[in-house]
Amino acid sequence: MAKFATLLLLAAVRLVIALPAYDSLVGLSERDVNDYIARHGVAHIPNPPLPLADGGIKLVNDPAHPFIAAGPNDIRGPCPALNTLASHGYLPRNGVARPDQIVTAVMEGLNLGNDFAKFLVYQAFLMNGNPITNLMSIGMKTPETGPNPPKPAQVGGLSQHGTFEGDTSMTRVDAYFGDQAVFNEDLFQGFIATSAKYGVNGTYDVNAAAELRYQRLQDSIKTNPQLVYTSPRILSAYSEAVFPTIFFVDGRLNNRQLTIDAARHFFDFQMMPADFHRQPAPVNFTMVDPLTKAIFDKHPFTPGVNHGKNNFVLQPKTPALSDFCGIYEDIVLRVIPGQYPRPTGALREAINKNLGFLYTAVKTEHNCAQVFPFGKD
Numbered sequence: 001m002a003k004f005a006t007l008l009l010l011a012a013v014r015l016v017i018a019l020p021a022y023d024s025l026v027g028l029s030e031r032d033v034n035d036y037i038a039r040h041g042v043a044h045i046p047n048p049p050l051p052l053a054d055g056g057i058k059l060v061n062d063p064a065h066p067f068i069a070a071g072p073n074d075i076r077g078p079c080p081a082l083n084t085l086a087s088h089g090y091l092p093r094n095g096v097a098r099p100d101q102i103v104t105a106v107m108e109g110l111n112l113g114n115d116f117a118k119f120l121v122y123q124a125f126l127m128n129g130n131p132i133t134n135l136m137s138i139g140m141k142t143p144e145t146g147p148n149p150p151k152p153a154q155v156g157g158l159s160q161h162g163t164f165e166g167d168t169s170m171t172r173v174d175a176y177f178g179d180q181a182v183f184n185e186d187l188f189q190g191f192i193a194t195s196a197k198y199g200v201n202g203t204y205d206v207n208a209a210a211e212l213r214y215q216r217l218q219d220s221i222k223t224n225p226q227l228v229y230t231s232p233r234i235l236s237a238y239s240e241a242v243f244p245t246i247f248f249v250d251g252r253l254n255n256r257q258l259t260i261d262a263a264r265h266f267f268d269f270q271m272m273p274a275d276f277h278r279q280p281a282p283v284n285f286t287m288v289d290p291l292t293k294a295i296f297d298k299h300p301f302t303p304g305v306n307h308g309k310n311n312f313v314l315q316p317k318t319p320a321l322s323d324f325c326g327i328y329e330d331i332v333l334r335v336i337p338g339q340y341p342r343p344t345g346a347l348r349e350a351i352n353k354n355l356g357f358l359y360t361a362v363k364t365e366h367n368c369a370q371v372f373p374f375g376k377d
């Protein structure tokens, strides 16, 4: 009895010391987490934002959203869009945000369609965010996202390799070679060269995107002994190849031809070009899916993993790029339970709520059936 009380006291002291400052990077034990939740509850989880009331074209590099370069304590990560939105104050400038804030930011700042925004954000949040505090880092793991749920949950932020972040990025090296989140000038020179060779007027267009995506895969097959190119990475790899041809092009021109100058702004400077206008209408899956398919069709591939350099072993069981609902199910039934094998109580409720939000994003345009890894309530 006395021993139990001492343990409780110790746990309480540790919580009091560790939690207010959010400085514990160690996963708490399940009991500590339950104890924490019993005291503080989980954070309020706002519903996903609705589509924009006015989804038209708009100056988005405006005086209300000035570029301010990230300071030493501001987190940036692998996604040039989110980095840029943080540097313009569409996201909290420190790079730590709630999922609903990120949905709003990508709708407002770049005119992602509502479903599309929710699909990206809630899958990322479930893989990389903290369901207890409802916060996610857009880059590296940080104590700023609060006390962590028990391992094997990672709460690693968007830079966490092998979750949303994966291999063959266009401007970031594979994690095997170094920092997978930071802009790499050599790779950007490859982006420029490929655009010069294949893109209209030297722009990064859909042809350049197809060639660069292919080259990055071939390069990783040859050089990265630990290459992983399976669901869900294949979907993000192809989507991210297409995104710049849409969202980084000024909405007044909207010709799907990204100039190298504008690319340099987003990828390297994390800055919108002067006078930048967002897309003229919310961009949904119906617009993006055919472009993704077009670049796939130029260089089809079968998903696989390297067992050593230049030894690409096909993985026929992972869903193909064309199987969108299969990838949704793979994320929900395999990837997320990998981090949350048996969530209970308020943690499970928070995860289920976010899974419900993710489902709303795959319902309308893709007509996927909802899947439930942790029960239905």
Ligand code: HEM
Pocket: 078, 079, 080, 081, 082, 102, 106, 110, 112, 117, 120, 121, 124, 125, 158, 159, 164, 165, 166, 167, 168, 169, 170, 171, 172, 180, 236, 240, 241, 243, 244, 247, 248
């Ligand atoms: C307008 C919206 C967006 C655009 C234009 C965009 C664009 C991109 C691009 C071009 C890349 C590839 C970088 C490269 O290969 O060098 C990328 C990577 C990434 N994006 Fe975004 N993104 C958008 C929204 C989001 C959202 C909403 C999330 C999640 C909350 C997200 C998470 C990521 C992550 C995790 C990566 C890293 C992938 C990797 O390198 O393995 N992005 N994004």
Ligand SMILES: *[C@@H]1O[C@H](CO)[C@@H](O)[C@H](O)[C@H]1NC(C)=O
Pocket: 200, 201
């Ligand atoms: C290439 O750029 C020139 C000069 O800006 C322009 O007149 C021409 O229409 C462009 N070509 C295409 C195919 O967009």
Ligand SMILES: *[C@@H]1O[C@H](CO)[C@@H](O)[C@H](O)[C@H]1NC(C)=O
Pocket: 281, 282, 283, 284, 286, 287, 364, 365
């Ligand atoms: C997708 O966007 C297009 C173009 O703005 C629009 O015509 C279409 O109705 C949208 N589809 C859905 C399902 O939102």
